[in-house]
Amino acid sequence: MVNKIVAALLMSLVGLANQVEAKDRPNIVWIVSEDNGARWLGAYGNPAKPTPTLDKMAAEGFLFTNTYASVPVCAPQRSTWITGINAISMGTQGMRSGFNVPDNIKFYPEIFREIAYYTSKGNDAKSDYNLRSPRNPNDTWNDPKKIVWENLKKNQPFIHVFNTHATHESRSFGGFNPEKDKVAKAQNLASYHPDLPGMHFVYDKYNKCLQKLDGEVAGWLKELEENGLAENTIVIYSSDHGGVLPRSKRYLYNSGTHCPLIVRIPQKFKHLYPAKQPGMKVDELVSFTDFPKTWLSLGGASAEQLKQMQGRVFLGSQKEAEPEYIFTFRNRMDDRMDMVRSVRDHKHLYIRNYMPFVPNGQFLPYTYNMEATRAWKQYFLDGKASKIESRFFGKDRASDEFYLYNEDYDNVKNVASAHQAEIKKMRQALREWQLKIFDSGFLSEYDMTKELRQHELTAYEYVRKPDLYPLAEYIDMADKSLEYDPSNIPLFVKSLDDKYIGKRHWSILGLLNLSFAGKLQADSKALAALESFVNREGESVLQQAYASWVLIREGKKSAGLAKIREIGKDKKYTRTMVNMLDWIDFNDIKPVAIEYFIKGEMGGVDATRVLASVLIEDGSPELAELTKQSESLRHKIKAKEGRIKKLKAGKEKKYSPERVQTEIKKAQAELDQYESERNEVLDKMRAFISQV
Template sequence: MKPLFTCLLFFYGFLAVGQPNILWVTIEDTSPHFIGCYGNKDARTPNIDRLCREGVKFTHAFANAPVCSPARTTIITGVLNEAMGTGNHRSKYPLPDMIKGFPSYLKEAGWYTSNNAKTDYSVADARKVIRESWHESSHEAGWWKRGEGQPFFSVFNHMDSHQSRTMTNPYRWYREMVYDRLSAEERTGEHNFEMPPYLHDSEAMRHYFSRVYNSISLTDKEIGKLIDRLEKDGLKEETIIFFYADHGEAIPRGKSGSVGIGYKVPMGIWFPEKYRHLSPWPIGSETDELICFDDLAPTVLSIAGIRPPEYMTGRAFMGKYRKAPRKYVFTARNRIDESPQLARSITDGRYMYTKVFQPQYPELEYQKYADVSDIVKQIRSDYRDKNLNAVQEQMIAPRTDNEYLYDMDRDPWKLHNLAADPAYRKMTSGLRKKLYRHILEIRDVMFLPEYTMDSISRTTAPYTYRLQKDYPLKDILEQASLCGEQDKAEEILQGLESEERDVVYWSLMGIQSLNDIDLSGVKQKILKKMNVSYPPVRILAAAIAFERLGEREKAATVLRPMLKTDNDLVTLQVLQNVQYMQGGPEFFKDDLKAFITLRKKDKGFLNSVSAAETTLFTLGEGELYYANMKKWMD
């Protein structure tokens, strides 16, 4: 009866008072750990705190991905990346014609839609999505350009908490662009906050980490200005205000992480008096309803009285078409810039289970956009100098686990992995089964190598391909799930016999994931795989031959020519393997230099060049920076 009552309440309320405006206040790269109303007494976030205090605060809201473009692609479409093939950061694969940016439905219904100004959609024709979704998408866009009496949906994206502010850009840049724009009362000093326990509490780290608090403080200040303008325009009492971050905090183990705090986000909704009846929750309260980013699009349409399209994977949690709360939220980590990883998570709000399908990579992978930062350089230096405790080392040391279970209520920083604890065996098993069932039900297309995704996209959308009967996802998942399983070596090697090339790919990935697997009986099979026509398999076989089989020169004859190909996804996979192979960076040092010379000015090879540059930097070969940073470097 409750959903029916909610729908009737919405319908009669709408008839009585008309259509609300909707304002989205979106901030970059922020976890609830650093917001005052979520319990951080060191935070300076009065405007955010007020919105949540006077509205409804969400304690279990999750981004579907721990980086902007896959998160924002799900937001604009209402569809999880696993279904669309849009999970790899800033990939450019087509969508089927039926999937649109959801604001286009509002436009068709007479709403004015504006976006100020970030888009970052991982789709082939982002300009089409932007054009269809927004009357205006620019740094000048806002509700003030709508027609008289026209309801509006306006998005404002606040950049001052972005990773460029919290860690990536040089410190001198941060001082001028963030710190100097705050008053003394708005600043957080280097000794006036509690350091996250997985980071070394040193003077140097405090110097760098204070950027997080001050960047969020400046963001909050800008939000206050936006709300003031809404009020001065006489529109605050006509407008429902959504506040949320586009994914977790832009610090190590946050943004880009596979098992850290990159998914959980702060979220609040503020209601004016005349539209309080649209809230399913008491005003001034908090709710533990599970929210995921694919819920946002159907929810806005539902508030507007528009039935959400069937293709949307999320649910409307407000409005005429509100659906019952979720029991679980599913999140995903895929390639981010040049850093590889495929991980999938499930949470019931309190516990989060994660399966890492490529555990051969450490949690803090090499990624130029992070590795140029003072904070990551300090972490790597502290690790080399043995300044870190056991908990702090876990982020940078080789992984010892391939699945993780965290109690986020008792362990909000995700420090204690419960997956191997006998007391949690039943829970781990149950969540694992539910996660795998979801992967199969949604037909997760991201288990294909990126080279293959790109090849498919030349004739069909990955969304459509995944629904074909000949996509062997069940076989692929069964093989991929073996990665990192020490007692499943025999099953991992059996995958080499498969006629499905992507099962073979995941068999080789499984071999990489185990350091002590006996390859004596399959050496010739692996060497033969270096000659197949399928690049993803050929590259992995050559990497294993180089590192595990003592065949460095044979492997090099395979990998070197592939660095000269015009396919950036081939070169990227080669460089990812070189970067992590024992002895690989030194052996291929001259090849990396030649590759950079060849592709430095080619924007299509940006990720590959970054991988090569970062690899050379780990060898002590030169500085690591972006050209536009040079004038700000100390």
């Protein structure tokens, strides 16, 4: 009996201790907007001042001036956030990649639940964390779908995440009528954007998106207050990366990575202030990778619980030292391949372009739904753009970019040649970071997938095995590929037979870069080795495509084109084909590009649009016009097919059965006509193949 009384007493004391602990720990509300860089907020200098609520929140809290996204696109950033691990450390850096992660990788809501936090998301349809796991990240929240204030009041401490779509890139899409859509000129026009009505139209449209975001934030803060939770709740606001006008989202410039971060901390938790008093600015370098570790630290997570996290705690009693540098990364964006890394301190931004043959402004279909992109590209094609305005679409991207971003926020003055000492230091810092976090990007996604299947590993596990993924050697070879030094040719040729797939990859890119620099000079041994490589069974198809490109450039056109045609026969290599057909000089690839477009089996609308852009921009006026006609008819065909499908499914409820059959017959006749017209257009396009 005495033992039962003692046990009950102990349980009471534990419960009381937990109540006290709960009151001593803050609730956390994290508001995340999409696609807007820091300078869209009034508090960060937008002269339009579309965000009075957030500006007021900054005055009541702390505005962080040097916060940067880990990666400037949403899904890989969410992958980084949900785990606290950089996406490139897990293979999840490609947009919509979905690589598996090991079961022992915890998601941050799970750790919050371990420390007795209630976890919920509201106004948040974002469920794509760009990874696969035995556990669904959305199942790790107590409430993953909606905000229920009563639940939050009863289950303190809590973390609740709001995600607003008001500023998503898609909100800036749509048509533009220069006669009707007249707006004032943007006061914050970037120096690389031309002064065009369509450009100002999208600036104005996006400022209105910011106003809507601000209204949503005002409503949530009001509800927090009305429910009596404000005095116990830290409110955090950030975007998910920069954006949203062209040359921002997806790119490692300030416009794509510099993000807003505002933290409002109640008086009750003033010991957590990052500066002396509210209203002050915090200038420390902060990476988005730091966020989950910091939020968990505020909740009292232990060092053991935080050990998988790769960021640092930048706020609160467990605050860690500010780093000298922070790092960002870019890989495949939609179907467009690339590999870029950046390093920055308080003054300098160093960008390392591992694939300098890839234009920054390569055609990415989704972005062309925005009038600003369409207008800018046409202005460039018309030859009207200035040197600064043209650079984005140019094909002469430097392997090294270096900016003094306090003097050149728009990153338009590449001063790399004058800062070689700083570049050398920052490149070494980049290397050390890549080795520390196991940068998985030195293999293409194609090759990584092949390796993971062979070894039955996740990318996270694979890149941590030096006998399979010798990262230091890969970095060395990648660096050599960017030296443009002909004395490396024997090394590159020898490495075509290396046992490591990554060394073969970077040796081919080294030869490609030398070809662009005019330093390969049809080297007979190199070309013989490449011819052998493209015909070798079991090699990486992507690497064979790159090798074929070198052959085409160096006068072995028939051998190179034969391999490109062979690759194009298999639908699963659509991404490789579309990128190659866009990158390779049109005069060299013209017959294959036309054949592939006519074939029309590219496995996706985006692929078709990319190839159409190649034929329109690089082809003759007649070929361009035929391509436009074909695309117009393709859209009409698709619309009619959709119409017939809808009618047959009985979705036109207002129609009688007889009317439905009449409408189907009418739509089918129109469809047949459009298909006939398109076939005539494609026949005319075939004539261009025989002219080559």
